[in-house]
Each structure stands twice: as structure tokens, then as C-alpha cells.
Amino acid sequence: MDRYDFAAIEARWQQRWLEEGTFRTPNPGEEGFDPDRPKFYVLDMFPYPSGAGLHVGHPKGYTATDIVARYKRHRGFQVLHPMGWDAFGLPAEQYAVQTGTHPAETTRRNIELFRRQLQALGFSYDWSRELSTTDERYYKWTQWIFRILHERGLAYQAEVPVWWCEALGTVLANEEVIDGRSERGNHPCVRRPLRQWMLRITAYAERLLADLDDLDWPESVKAMQREWIGRSEGAEIEFAVAGGDESFTVFTTRPDTLFGATFCVLAPEHPLVDRITTAERRAEVEAYRAAAARKSDLERAELQKEKTGVFTGAWAVNPVYPEGDPRRRIPIWIADYVLLGYGTGAIMCVPGGDERDFEFARRFELPVIPVVLPDGAAEPPECWTGEGTMIHSGFLDGLPTGEAKEAMIRWLEEQGIGRSKVTYRLRDWLFSRQRYWGEPFPILHGPDGEVALVPEEDLPVTLPELADFRPSPDGEPPLARARDWVEVVGPDGRVWRRETNSMPQWAGSCWYYLRFLDPHNDERPWSEEAERYWMPVDLYVGGAEHAVLHLLYARFWHKVLYDCGLVSTPEPFQKLVNQGMVQSFAYRDRRGALVPADEVEERDGGWFRRGSDEPVERFVAKMSKSLRNVINPDEVVRDYGADTLRLYEAFMGPVTASAPWNPRDLPGVHRFLQRVWRLYGLGLAEQADPEIERGLHRCIAKVTADLEQLGFNTALAAMMEFVNLASRMEARLDRSQAERFAVLLEPFAPHLAEELGARLGRRESLAYEPWPEADPAMLREETVEVPVQINGKVRHRVTVPAEAGRKDLERAAREAAAEQLAGAELRKVIVVPGRRPLVNFVLG
RNA sequence: GGGGGAGUAGCCCAGCGGCAGAGGCAACGGACUUAAAAUCCGUCCAGCGCGGGUUCGAAUCCCGCCUCCCCUACCA
Numbered sequence: 001m002d003r004y005d006f007a008a009i010e011a012r013w014q015q016r017w018l019e020e021g022t023f024r025t026p027n028p029g030e031e032g033f034d035p036d037r038p039k040f041y042v043l044d045m046f047p048y049p050s051g052a053g054l055h056v057g058h059p060k061g062y063t064a065t066d067i068v069a070r071y072k073r074h075r076g077f078q079v080l081h082p083m084g085w086d087a088f089g090l091p092a093e094q095y096a097v098q099t100g101t102h103p104a105e106t107t108r109r110n111i112e113l114f115r116r117q118l119q120a121l122g123f124s125y126d127w128s129r130e131l132s133t134t135d136e137r138y139y140k141w142t143q144w145i146f147r148i149l150h151e152r153g154l155a156y157q158a159e160v161p162v163w164w165c166e167a168l169g170t171v172l173a174n175e176e177v178i179d180g181r182s183e184r185g186n187h188p189c190v191r192r193p194l195r196q197w198m199l200r201i202t203a204y205a206e207r208l209l210a211d212l213d214d215l216d217w218p219e220s221v222k223a224m225q226r227e228w229i230g231r232s233e234g235a236e237i238e239f240a241v242a243g244g245d246e247s248f249t250v251f252t253t254r255p256d257t258l259f260g261a262t263f264c265v266l267a268p269e270h271p272l273v274d275r276i277t278t279a280e281r282r283a284e285v286e287a288y289r290a291a292a293a294r295k296s297d298l299e300r301a302e303l304q305k306e307k308t309g310v311f312t313g314a315w316a317v318n319p320v321y322p323e324g325d326p327r328r329r330i331p332i333w334i335a336d337y338v339l340l341g342y343g344t345g346a347i348m349c350v351p352g353g354d355e356r357d358f359e360f361a362r363r364f365e366l367p368v369i370p371v372v373l374p375d376g377a378a379e380p381p382e383c384w385t386g387e388g389t390m391i392h393s394g395f396l397d398g399l400p401t402g403e404a405k406e407a408m409i410r411w412l413e414e415q416g417i418g419r420s421k422v423t424y425r426l427r428d429w430l431f432s433r434q435r436y437w438g439e440p441f442p443i444l445h446g447p448d449g450e451v452a453l454v455p456e457e458d459l460p461v462t463l464p465e466l467a468d469f470r471p472s473p474d475g476e477p478p479l480a481r482a483r484d485w486v487e488v489v490g491p492d493g494r495v496w497r498r499e500t501n502s503m504p505q506w507a508g509s510c511w512y513y514l515r516f517l518d519p520h521n522d523e524r525p526w527s528e529e530a531e532r533y534w535m536p537v538d539l540y541v542g543g544a545e546h547a548v549l550h551l552l553y554a555r556f557w558h559k560v561l562y563d564c565g566l567v568s569t570p571e572p573f574q575k576l577v578n579q580g581m582v583q584s585f586a587y588r589d590r591r592g593a594l595v596p597a598d599e600v601e602e603r604d605g606g607w608f609r610r611g612s613d614e615p616v617e618r619f620v621a622k623m624s625k626s627l628r629n630v631i632n633p634d635e636v637v638r639d640y641g642a643d644t645l646r647l648y649e650a651f652m653g654p655v656t657a658s659a660p661w662n663p664r665d666l667p668g669v670h671r672f673l674q675r676v677w678r679l680y681g682l683g684l685a686e687q688a689d690p691e692i693e694r695g696l697h698r699c700i701a702k703v704t705a706d707l708e709q710l711g712f713n714t715a716l717a718a719m720m721e722f723v724n725l726a727s728r729m730e731a732r733l734d735r736s737q738a739e740r741f742a743v744l745l746e747p748f749a750p751h752l753a754e755e756l757g758a759r760l761g762r763r764e765s766l767a768y769e770p771w772p773e774a775d776p777a778m779l780r781e782e783t784v785e786v787p788v789q790i791n792g793k794v795r796h797r798v799t800v801p802a803e804a805g806r807k808d809l810e811r812a813a814r815e816a817a818a819e820q821l822a823g824a825e826l827r828k829v830i831v832v833p834g835r836r837p838l839v840n841f842v843l844g
Numbered sequence: 845g846g847g848g849g850a851g852u853a854g855c856c857c858a859g860c861g862g863c864a865g866a867g868g869c870a871a872c873g874g875a876c877u878u879a880a881a882a883u884c885c886g887u888c889c890a891g892c893g894c895g896g897g898u899u900c901g902a903a904u905c906c907c908g909c910c911u912c913c914c915c916u917a918c919c920a
Contacts, residue, residue, distance in 0.1 A: 220848040717867035787863040792901040
């Protein structure tokens with residue numbers, strides 16, 4: 001038997017799969033398509049092809065989906081398993097600014113790199129469906145969808161304060177700014193009002209929230225989306241400003257506590273502040289507003305130790321108290337803990353019922369009226385945010401919180417000064433960027449400020465050539481400098497100007513899963529038949545970092561398309577799995593300073609700085625260049641082969657769990673493949689060994705059950721067990737056993753499995769071979785060992801025939817435990833028959 | 845502060861009411877070898893983060909607590 005030459009085997013099969021189009025998936029109506037077979041759409045979150053290439057974190061999810069895709073093919077499904085590139089975005093543009101290389105060139109190179117690396121891992125993608133968001137035949141349709149959004153009133157322009165990042169020369173969405181710094185690059189950002197395109201995602205808030213319930217998604221992701229949408233039920237209440245015509249509206253979730261409202265707070269940016277501030281308070285108010293404007297949201301939140309705020313000098317009217325009651329007049333303050341962007345930017349403050357208000361009242365010596373008595377309490381605490389019974393609340397007194405809310409809302413409605421109201425934390429989506437490397441908007445601005453959509457037949461609006469990709473210092477996007485491109489003579493003979501903002505990176509990823517259905521269609525974004533057959537995505541695997549943004553945006557677009565009758569399902573991704581992070585070991589010295597991994601050596605069970613006795617501490621961290629603990633998959637493939645890498649990724653633990661890359665574990669899975677190779681190298685037995693046959697059936701049953709639940713690590717363990725069994729018995733497999741086990745192995749180690757299949761004389765690929773069946777009769781054992789417990793502790797074991805009943809079990813157990821049973825009071829006997837039998841004697 | 849997840853052998857992890865262990869790594873012993881590597885065979889190791897409770901019986905269910913990871917955070 002020759003040696004296991006993984007490099008040659010893998011190269012050979014990868015080439016064959018490509019040449020023969022093994023994984024090419026026909027669409028409805030195409031040759032080879034079978035309308036009677038079920039479909040399975042298994043999708044990876046497509047990557048941004050970076051210059052650094054793949055790292056070992058990518059293949060964790062890709063291996064998982066590939067195992068599923070290959071398994072489902074064996075099960076007779078028509079499997080859609082595509083791959084593409086989310087290739088617009090900042091890095092290529094920044095590289096262009098630094099080096100002058102066109103982003104398209106950088107992108108092309110990076111895609112080649114990624115494709116080569118992915119193909120070297122033997123993933124069974126249908127490469128004929130490959131797409132890139134930067135391809136104009138793709139973004140033509142991204143623009144086409146934008147037209148729909150615009151036509152439906154879901155895209156609009158607004159002058160909004162946005163995060164402006166000086167270093168990146170662009171605005172960023174709220175979600176792209178963390179702690180006042182850009183998510184990419186960690187540059188400082190400031191707020192600045194700019195004309196922007198917005199998408200009205202808030203119009204879909206309710207459906208985006210409600211439809212989460214039926215999705216087979218991780219609870220954590222659903223929770224994050226629910227929180228992000230942030231539905232809250234309450235009431236709007238109008239407050240008149242005393243001594244004038246002004247009024248303002250507050251939003252509250254506790255209208256029941258209105259009798260306890262002793263002051264109001266407006267956001268510093270609230271437009272009413274200018275008009276109501278009294279002359280003597282103006283200087284202080286202005287100073288406070290200026291200070292608040294300078295603070296980032298982080299600072300406003302972080303420096304929360306002490307509440308700050310200033311009195312405007314104006315007073316509001318608490319409508320529940322009658323004329324002349326001193327509690328009717330309540331002061332209006334401004335404070336930065338009230339945010340303009342949420343609710344109405346104004347709140348009524350009930351220090352007896354809200355901790356923030358209480359803190360504020362205490363700081364500024366404002367009165368507190370307790371209005372809710374907790375159940376069972378004799379005296380109200382100073383501040384009680386829970387429910388209870390209303391006190392000091394006029395017509396609400398004695399009502400429980402829930403009824404009091406309803407009663408108050410009824411009263412407000414009668415008075416015409418309030419109504420029930422639902423608000424959402426979700427904001428409209430800031431949809432424009434001042435960048436070059438993104439989709440141009442299909443928008444024209446007329447000389448008189450009118451806005452027109454580029455007609456469908458003129459799509460795509462392609463990116464113009466530019467020599468300099470830098471944004472202008474004034475915030476003008478680089479596209480504004482492409483004069484020939486920007487100016488368009490309209491049918492009316494007048495000169496229109498193209499929109500010079502571009503779309504954010506999320507745009508392309510909002511619908512790529514639909515383009516995969518029919519990627520070469522130049523008439524439509526996708527065909528109706530293909531959409532009806534393939535959608536929804538049955539399994540979507542990707543990182544948890546996309547829990548909110550990508551997944552919420554894509555759901556939003558999908559629902560709009562659903563409303564237009566362009567897709568047949570209300571949700572795009574039925575089942576979602578977040579693969580865990582592949583971490584890596586990192587090291588720090590006694591001072592806590594990081595020590596690069598390549599300067600550390602292991603010795604005597606400890607870790608030391610290379611060539612010294614200085615001990616370092618090992619911990620688990622993200623892979624990063626600075627820690628020099630990044631593992632390159634190319635090296636693993638070179639040293640052990642793609643099948644070993646795949647097996648290792650699958651064997652690390654549950655697909656959802658994070659685990660550190662431990663190079664010491666690679667030889668273990670590689671050894672398994674070696675053993676398989678040797679087992680097949682022994683040649684075939686004439687006759688099936690019955691014990692091996694039983695072991696194989698156990699293996700089939702376990703692998704099948706585990707694959708259905710994505711239990712790749714335990715499925716592999718079962719295969720290892722089988723190979724160990726066969727090796728230990730020094731028996732050979734017969735042809736049927738060898739063929740069946742090769743199919744089991746194929747989803748995990750496809751190159752090796754195909755090679756074994758070929759050596760058994762197969763001409764075709766194993767990829768579509770039916771999955772072997774486990775015969776239940778073969779899983780039954782003839783005898784079982786029964787633990788015999790005394791008071792729940794195992795004291796004896798007896799072996800009985802597998803079909804033994806309760807009586808037989810008890811008789812055998814009594815015999816074994818005769819010594820203990822003699823002279824003891826037997827209180828109870830528990831007999832558990834079945835596959836895992838047990839007898840327990842409970843003695844007094 | 846809120847939410848999600850995890851603590852089982854030296855390590856990675858199975859088990860999720862009924863014998864604590866499927867698999868892998870490491871360690872140790874043996875076989876093979878002139879020797880080593882590779883390979884094969886075998887052995888060692890935990891009472892399941894801590895404390896209560898339910899049960900004939902708890903790693904598993906319930907309550908409280910501790911530690912770690914991830915997300916989120918004055919949202920009225």
C-alpha cells in the first residue's frame with residue numbers, strides 16, 4: 001500500500017470537481033433539475049475579501065456548511081451552496097488612497113486569493129454562481145432595489161447630525177461608531193449635520209419584531225434584535241408651558257405615575273429650549289447646551305456618576321392638579337440624560353418612581369411624591385420603580401398599576417392632552433457614505449432642487465474612473481470631482497447632477513442570497529421560479545457580530561420585496577447558526593505586557609520567553625497580528641492537508657462554541673485519516689465480519705443523528721470509534737462496508753473519501769451516492785449489563801438477555817443483592833426495563 | 845445595570861434524570877526497531893464551579909451564589 005499522499009489526492013479531486021462541474025446545481029427548468037426532489041439552501045455569510053487572505057476562523061463556519069451540504073446531497077436533496085464576495089468597502093479604498101492602486105484592482109486580486117484558498121479546502125460550492133457585490137451586473141440590481149425603496153417612500157433625504165470621521169473622511173452610521181470612535185480603524189468621530197439618504201426601516205419595526213418569533217435562530221440573536229428594535233408601550237402626554245402658548249409632548253411608559261411628576265426635563269437640543277428659557281437663566285442654559293454638544297454619547301453616558309442639568313426658568317403645568325394647587329406648577333430643566341433622538345426628547349419626571357429622576361431630584365433638591373405602594377408594604381419607599389397600588393393619585397388611588405395606566409390614558413384622551421403610544425428605539429437607517437468604493441445611487445438632482453430616479457433602463461449607474469480617491473476636506477465625496485460623470489443633460493435639456501454619495505457596505509449584502517438563486521439573469525434580479533423553489537435559506541451560518549446590522553437590514557429589504565410580491569417568503573433566513581470564534585493562545589509576562597507567540601517556548605509544563613527562564617502566562621485571545629498568534633490555513637494545508645484542516649475545524653467542539661486553535665491537536669485528526677487509509681489499504685474481505693457490521697450500523701446511526709443536529713465533533717468521534725474497532729480486530733472490511741463507510745466520511749474528508757471510492761473501482765464521484773441506512777435490528781445487543789443499586793448506589797452488575805422483562809430483571813437483581821436484602825427492610829424496588837435497564841432496591 | 849452563553853480528567857470535549865466517559869491531545873508502560881521516528885497494544889487521571897432543594901436516584905431538574913466569555917447600556 002502506498003502512503004497517504006494527501007497533497008496529490010486533494011489536488012486531483014479538486015481539479016476533477018471543477019472540471020466535471022460536480023457541484024453545479026441546476027435551476028428549475030434547466031437540464032438535470034428534478035422538480036420532485038426536495039431542496040436545501042445552505043449559505044455562508046459571504047466574506048469581505050481582504051488582502052490578508054483567509055484565516056482559520058473563516059473555515060470553521062464554511063466547513064460546517066460544507067458538511068451539511070454534502071450530507072444533504074447524499075440524502076437526495078438538491079442543494080444550493082454558493083459563495084461570493086462582499087467586496088465594496090473601506091479597506092480597498094484606503095489602500096487606493098495610500099498606493100494609488102485602483103480599488104477594483106485590489107478587489108480583483110483579493111478575490112483571486114480568497115477563491116484559491118477556499119478551493120484548496122475542497123468546499124463543494126457551485127462556483128458557477130459566484131458573484132461579487134462590486135460587479136456592475138450585480139450592483140445594477142442593488143440600484144434597482146433602491147429604486148423600489150424610493151418609489152415606496154422608504155428612501156428620503158434629511159439633514160441629520162451624523163457621525164463624521166475626519167480620519168476616514170466619511171460619515172458613519174451609529175452602529176459603526178463605538179464609544180465615539182470608528183469601528184474600523186478606531187478613529188475619533190464628531191457629530192455634524194449633513195444632507196444624507198435615510199431608509200425608513202422604522203416603518204417595518206413592528207413586523208421585524210413580531211416575525212422574529214417564528215425563526216429558528218439563536219435566542220441571543222433574537223434578543224439582540226428585539227432590544228435593538230426596542231419596542232415600548234406607554235403614552236404621550238402634552239404639557240403646557242405656564243404663562244404662554246407653548247407646549248411640549250413627553251413620552252412615558254408610566255402614565256399611571258403622572259400625579260408624582262414634579263418636574264420635566266428636555267433634551268439640551270430640544271427646539272423648545274430657546275423659546276422658553278428666561279433671560280436670567282439663558283447664559284447658564286447656553287453654556288450647558290454647548291458642553292453637551294461637545295460630548296460624545298459615550299461621555300454623556302459614561303460620566304454618569306452625577307446627574308447634571310440646568311433649570312430653564314420656565315414652568316410646565318401638571319394637568320392632573322387643579323388650578324391653584326402648588327403641585328400644578330413644575331419646573332422645566334434640561335439635562336443630557338434625556339436624548340433628543342428617543343421618544344419626543346422630553347420627559348416628565350417622577351422621582352418617586354424612576355431611579356434616574358430620583359437621582360436628579362436629590363441632586364437638585366426637587367420634591368418627591370411617592371405614588372406607588374409596593375404590594376405588602378405599609379409605607380412607600382423613597383423611590384419604587386416596580387408595580388403596586390396607587391396612592392396620592394386622586395382618581396387613581398387604590399388601583400393596581402396596570403389598571404391605573406389604562407385609567408390615566410382614558411382620562412388623558414378625554415381631556416384631549418394625551419394618548420397611548422408605542423415607541424421604538426430603532427432609528428431610520430443612515431444609508432449614504434462619502435466614499436468612492438460603493439454603489440452609486442440611481443438618483444439625479446435637478447437644477448431647481450428636484451430629485452429624480454435614474455430610469456430602470458439606464459441602470460446600472462457605474463462608477464466613474466478617478467485618479468484620486470480622497471474625500472474633499474469639506475466633506476464632499478470623491479465622486480463629486482468626476483465632473484463629466486456628475487453632470488447629466490436630462491431629456492428636458494437641463495443639466496442634472498448625479499448623487500455623489502454612495503451606498504454603505506451593507507447594501508450589497510442585503511440581498512446577495514437572492515442573486516445566488518439566478519446569478520446570470522440580466523433581465524431580472526432573479527427569476528420567479530428559482531425564488532419559489534429555493535427560498536428561504538434553510539441554514540445560514542455566520543459570525544455573531546452580524547446579529548443586528550446585516551441580519552436586520554437584510555430582513556428589512558426582504559420584507560419590502562415581499563410586499564412587492566418579488567419574493568414568496570416573509571423572512572429570508574429560516575435557521576441561523578452563529579459559529580464560535582476560533583481563538584488562539586496569547587501570552588503575557590509578569591507585568592501584564594503581551595509577548596508575541598513566536599517568542600514563547602513551552603518547557604517543563606510551563607511557558608517561558610524563548611531562551612530565558614522568564615515565565616509567561618498563557619491565555620486565550622482573538623487572533624491578531626499584534627499578538628503574532630494568527631494561524632494561516634495555507635500552512636496547515638501544506639503540512640497536513642485540507643481534509644485534516646476540515647476535520648480539525650469540525651472536531652474542535654460544537655460549531656457554536658468558541659475554542660482556541662491548538663496546533664497540538666492537529667496530529668490527532670490527521671492520524672485518524674492515516675488509519676482509515678491503512679484500513680482500506682489492507683484490501684477487502686470476502687465476507688462481512690458480523691461484529692464490524694454491527695459496529696458500522698452503530699456508526700451510521702450515530703453519525704446520521706449527529707449530523708441532523710450539527711453535532712460534527714461527536715459524529716467524528718463515532719467514526720473514530722468504528723475505525724478503532726476495525727483496526728483492533730485486525731479484520732478487513734468487505735466491499736459493502738468499505739463503500740458505506742466512505743460515504744459516511746465524504747462530508748468530512750471528501751478528498752480522501754473520493755480517493756477510497758475510486759480505489760474501490762468507482763468511476764463517478766461519491767458526492768451523490770445515497771446515504772447508508774442503519775438497521776435497527778443490528779443495533780440491538782443480545783445481552784445487557786444491568787446495574788443493581790442499593791439506595792441509588794451501584795453495588796452489583798448482572799448480565800441478562802436484552803429482551804428480559806421486569807420480572808426477569810428483578811429476579812436476577814435479587815439474586816445478586818441477596819446478601820444486602822437479607823435481614824433488611826425492603827421499602828421499594830425500582831425496575832427500569834428497556835435499552836438502559838436498572839434495578840434499585842430502597843432499603844429502610 | 846440589563847441580556848445571552850459556559851464551568852465534567854493535566855488539556856480539548858461527550859454525557860443533559862438511572863453504571864461519570866464516546867472521541868482526541870498530553871503523560872506513562874509495553875510491542876516493533878541496532879536506535880529513533882512512525883505505527884500498534886495497554887495504563888494512569890476527575891466525582892461533574894460552590895451551597896441548598898426536588899427525587900428511590902441529580903453532572904443532568906428547581907432556587908441561591910461564584911468565576912469566565914460575548915453582547916448591550918441613563919431609551920423615559
